[in-house]
Amino acid sequence: MCMVIFAPIFAICAFATCGGYHGLLQVKVDCADRRQNNLSINIDFSYPFRLQQVHFKAPLCEAKRNEILFLDGDFSSSAQFFVVVGVFAFLYSLLATVVYVFYQNKYLKNNRGPLVDFVVTMIFSVMWLISSCCWAKALSDIKTATNPTQVLLLISACRAHENRCTATQGPLWSRLNTSAVFGFVNVVLWVGNIWFVFKETGWYKTGQRYPTRSASGKRESFGPQPSRQDSFNQSRGEYGQKVHKQSSFNQSQVSFSLPQTYLGKPVMYERENKAATQGPMIFVNEM
Template sequence: MCMVIFAPIFAICAFATCGGYYGHLQVKVDCADRRKSNLSINIDFGYPFRLKDVHFKAPLCEGRRDEILFLDGDFSAASQFFLTVGVFAFLYSLLATVVYVFYQNKYLKNNRGPLVDFIVTLIFSLMWLVSSCCWAKSLSNIKTATNPTQVLLLISACRAQENKCTATQEPSWSRLNASAVFGFVNVILWVGNIWFVFKETGWYKTGQRYPTRSASGKRSSEMRQRLYSESSFDLPEESSGSQLSRQNSFNLSKGDFSQHVYRQSSFNQTQVSLSLPQAYLGKPVVSKGPMIFVNEM
């Protein structure tokens, strides 16, 4: 919503204050011979700031003729680049506003709209940053090239000490300063809008659908499992009494354990003897236990 409301406004402010600028500088040359003086030398310049094409006439105090002088520098590239970025950003922001308001369903369909919007926002953020920096640097150079002191040095008559040269009017820089400020405001606006556009893409939604567990979350889950495992091994108080009774009964029956072992061993022996094959090779030997036949040698 911030993008929809403020982006077109600040884009208009940026390129309007730069593209519509008009500067005026006025100097005077007061020669020693008053008849050859020129008290109103007007120097006009503006967008696209090709100062090398700006010329003016200044008197030569030694004669009655004038000389034609030109300012120094060509700053059209930075100013035109800044203006172009502002115009295209304004057009795209208007298009995005229409899509957001009237075509919201088509914008979110198949996730193509948010992805395109995210890429374009990244591009415009970078372009605003580059163009604003270049324009701020060029603006500083323009101020230097149109400084009255620098302009008076170009005039041959002003180099002589007997002549007097002064600046009667200096250009106003408030609009160009505002354009540079609006440029950096657009940088902040578009860079801040990257996050809001990214939230509409499928990349952000995928990350929200499958969130990664943090180290603190893993540590807390491990502590829960450890506490659960320790609590599962704890016996209730009621079972402790039954356990003691079982222990006492086991101690009481300990005295009969030897007799039980003896009976069990004798039963095992008889069981083994019963498992032997029966062979009638000799006289039987009568015994109280099972019948066993022994061979006579």
Template sequence: MEKASSNLSIGIDFAYPFRLHQVSFEAPVCEGTRRERVFLIGDSSSSAEFFVTIAVFAFLYSLAATGVYVFFQNTYRENSRGPLVDFIVTVVFSFLWLVSSSAWAKALSDVKMATDPEEVQLLVSACRVQTNKCGSVQGPRWSGLNTSVVFGFLNFVLWAGNIWFVFKETGWHKGASRSVGGASEKQSGTFTQQTQHQGSFDQSRSYSAHGDLSQVSGATSYSNQM
């Protein structure tokens, strides 16, 4: 490679949906002024698109659910089907947030590895020559993508924590509450009846004792008259 061309810099632009195998850049070669086209390695588009799709649908459903809670609160509570559908959708979105966030975290790790400056230099034929020295001027910035992974798992925690509050609005929870309340009232009524029966039994015993005492008194008076 000519000494005059040794200071040439190479810029690589890649973005969503991270089909890296379609991203290319031109690199100089040692033979004269000819340049070669180099493609990156990897394809993380499926995980990235899946993550974004779940985020979009979750956002739209949240807007729709907020409208129902605010403007149709009475209808929502009177109809048992609405809370049940809300509960099922919340469980499904919680699971999807976990899966999509995990998949996107793995895909981001693969993107970082494929775009690492040392890995990219191995794709350039001139850098594989031992007499040539290639170095990186500036690496990729991952702050925004790292934040997206964090927010993905935070959304999973938020949706999973909301399952209990949505479940309390369903007929399943209300039916279980009625069953527990009915069992408690039944046990309380049984205990009250047992207490009343015990009181009646004590009164009958007291009455019988008084009757026996009157008979004894009568017998004693008769003996004194004799």
């Protein structure tokens, strides 16, 4: 959500403050012979900072004529690269916002959307880093090339000690400094978003399916854990099984220790045995 809100805003601030810049440098030349005094020279420059094409007219104190001078340096490549990265980052941020809000199900389907988003986020992170560093270096060189002391050395009349040259107005650098700051803010924002995009990919989810071994040597599983009620029922079942096994063991032990008895009629059994063990019976008939 942070990426959806801040990425387009910071991208606009970065390329707008750089692409819409307009600078003005004003110097004044006073000749020693008083022929030409208080001559103000306005030097305008702007994006894309092709300073070698910026020209201005400076007076020659020896004669009533002017010379045409040019500034030094071409910093258009770094400035345009920075602006292009900002514009494309802004467009991609808007597209990602639309996908996140209205096409969330299609985005997460078959893992293609998160993988594309992860790769593009890494590319923009690298591009923001390179373009911001290049633009910061180019901005430092632009400040040097438009330094009033450096510009006055280009004017022939100012190299003569009898003439007096001063800078009455210098360019304001706050806007370009802000653009460089926003460039590095975008670097932090896009690099920090890599982790959140990676969590949506199948690579991260596949790694979460397998248990990992902790420092104590036990395996830790990331699956669903049983609830308290399930644990109570499981322990209750195990306790019932133990009680049943114990009672079965006691019953078998008691049945093993009891003597085997016969529940018939022992008296009749003994008489029959006595009768069977006696000798032959003699019957006497009395007359």
